[in-house]
Amino acid sequence: MRRLAQLLAAGEITSTELVRRCLERIKETEPELNAFITVDEEGALVQAAQSDERRARSQALSPWDGIPLAVKDNISTKGLRTTCASRFLRSYRPVYDATVVERVKRAGLIIIGKTNLDEFAMGSSTEYSAFGVTKNPHDPARVAGGSSGGSAAAVAAGQVPWSLGTDTGGSIRQPAAFCGVVGLKPTYGRVSRYGVVALAPSLDQVGPLAATVEDAAILFSLIAGADPRDATSTEARPFALPAWDPQVVQGLKVGVPEEFFSSGLHGEVEAAARSVLRSLEEQGAVLQPISLASNEYAIDTYLTLVTAEASSCLARFDGVRYGERVPAGDVNTMFAKSRGAGFGPEVKRRIMLGTYVLSASHYEAYYEQAQRVRTLIRQEVARAFAEVDVIITPTTPTTAFRIGEKRNPLEMYLSDLYTATANLSGVCALSLPCGSDARGLPIGLQIMGNHFQEELIFQVAHVVEANVERVAGFEL
Ligand code: GLN
Numbered sequence: 001m002r003r004l005a006q007l008l009a010a011g012e013i014t015s016t017e018l019v020r021r022c023l024e025r026i027k028e029t030e031p032e033l034n035a036f037i038t039v040d041e042e043g044a045l046v047q048a049a050q051s052d053e054r055r056a057r058s059q060a061l062s063p064w065d066g067i068p069l070a071v072k073d074n075i076s077t078k079g080l081r082t083t084c085a086s087r088f089l090r091s092y093r094p095v096y097d098a099t100v101v102e103r104v105k106r107a108g109l110i111i112i113g114k115t116n117l118d119e120f121a122m123g124s125s126t127e128y129s130a131f132g133v134t135k136n137p138h139d140p141a142r143v144a145g146g147s148s149g150g151s152a153a154a155v156a157a158g159q160v161p162w163s164l165g166t167d168t169g170g171s172i173r174q175p176a177a178f179c180g181v182v183g184l185k186p187t188y189g190r191v192s193r194y195g196v197v198a199l200a201p202s203l204d205q206v207g208p209l210a211a212t213v214e215d216a217a218i219l220f221s222l223i224a225g226a227d228p229r230d231a232t233s234t235e236a237r238p239f240a241l242p243a244w245d246p247q248v249v250q251g252l253k254v255g256v257p258e259e260f261f262s263s264g265l266h267g268e269v270e271a272a273a274r275s276v277l278r279s280l281e282e283q284g285a286v287l288q289p290i291s292l293a294s295n296e297y298a299i300d301t302y303l304t305l306v307t308a309e310a311s312s313c314l315a316r317f318d319g320v321r322y323g324e325r326v327p328a329g330d331v332n333t334m335f336a337k338s339r340g341a342g343f344g345p346e347v348k349r350r351i352m353l354g355t356y357v358l359s360a361s362h363y364e365a366y367y368e369q370a371q372r373v374r375t376l377i378r379q380e381v382a383r384a385f386a387e388v389d390v391i392i393t394p395t396t397p398t399t400a401f402r403i404g405e406k407r408n409p410l411e412m413y414l415s416d417l418y419t420a421t422a423n424l425s426g427v428c429a430l431s432l433p434c435g436s437d438a439r440g441l442p443i444g445l446q447i448m449g450n451h452f453q454e455e456l457i458f459q460v461a462h463v464v465e466a467n468v469e470r471v472a473g474f475e476l
Pocket residue numbers: 121122123124146147166167168169170171172199306413415416
């Protein structure tokens with residue numbers, strides 16, 4: 001991104017040219033990929049012309065003024081259709097911008113369009129989108145991951161230099177791993193959720209996806225920080241781009257949780273992760289075996305909480321407050337018909353599960369129990385971070401799977417086996433590429449850091465990245 005910023009600053013390229021380059025690339029690749037739900041060609045060109053005018057007057061809003069960005073379609077964009085990949089919201093246009101959108105616009109970024117996702121961010125493959133599946137740019141027979149599959153594929157295919165996604169249980173990191181790009185799930189509360197359509201408010205975070213660690217860090221610096229409109233955003237903790245320091249790994253204590261290297265983990269993924277660990281050790285890091293035994297319960301706990309929270313958040317989609325209405329003789333039938341027609345099968349499944357775990361007779365057995373296990377998981381992660389600086393694991397047990405391969409929802413839920421723990425405990429975690437398997441599919445490495453340790457995990461990722469071949473990204 002530094003290069004694009006320099007070219008823009010030197011007047012060697014204009015924002016209009018950059019936007020046209022992205023639009024061309026989108027036209028070439030989109031028929032196969034399907035990474036976007038909406039491409040705002042006209043709006044992007046208008047924004048680009050404004051950016052070029054600002055540059056001409058030496059009034060650039062930031063070094064990144066004029067650089068295009070794609071935004072996941074569950075993040076509100078004023079006047080620009082925001083569907084959550086649901087039939088229910090297929091023509092919904094928000095009347096305001098999410099805080100993260102406001103912030104990137106304030107830095108002069110150009111919103112090219114809205115990317116595909118699993119409906120309401122429920123899923124791990126974008127196969128649950130009402131707008132068709134997003135293909136993996138490395139193999140169109142495979143998924144791009146999810147739920148931020150469109151945001152990851154768009155960056156990997158070079159349609160845009162960077163994008164925003166959301167991560168509730170792994171939805172930024174897993175598609176980043178499958179597509180060979182970098183993705184960060186920030187510390188809970190570090191980025192405002194205002195204007196982001198909630199899946200599970202106690203877990204959701206917005207984060208950046210980009211082709212390099214530094215680009216992800218730059219985008220994160222633009223969106224991080226407290227927001228009075230989100231009560232869960234924490235006190236002002238802006239993030240400044242660090243001076244990259246390879247010495248950071250000297251004496252760095254790297255926790256390696258045995259449970260993340262056990263059954264179900266694909267051999268090539270394991271080998272790639274272990275080879276990074278060895279190389280860090282050679283560079284002066286100290287590897288420390290740790291135990292995160294409670295990870296065994298992470299998926300069950302996550303699903304209980306996510307379905308409970310989702311079922312209550314989705315109550316607002318009723319054909320009156322939000323969503324397309326199916327008319328009926330009385331109000332309850334109208335609600336039922338509208339919701340029946342608007343929601344897809346996975347969303348309905350989660351609403352039913354969530355309503356069940358919250359029902360008076362089962363609340364204690366499921367929801368309360370899950371809250372207790374969540375506390376145990378959080379405590380275990382805290383104990384680990386009392387001993388180590390970062391925790392390194394594979395991001396996913398396998399590389400990208402084939403479209404249609406996971407028919408059983410339970411199998412799909414297991415995609416989040418290594419990622420949900422960071423959401424349940426609120427810590428930050430990123431995924432970056434660390435090689436490819438024999439088919440040429442990217443492999444992702446997860447680096448987890450304690451609360452507010454984004455700078456440290458970016459620094460470590462930057463060191464790892466130096467030894468890994470870049471597999472994707474935007475070219476001029
Ligand atoms: N795959 C997970 C799920 O289906 C995570 C989704 C997310 O992070 N938004 O819930």
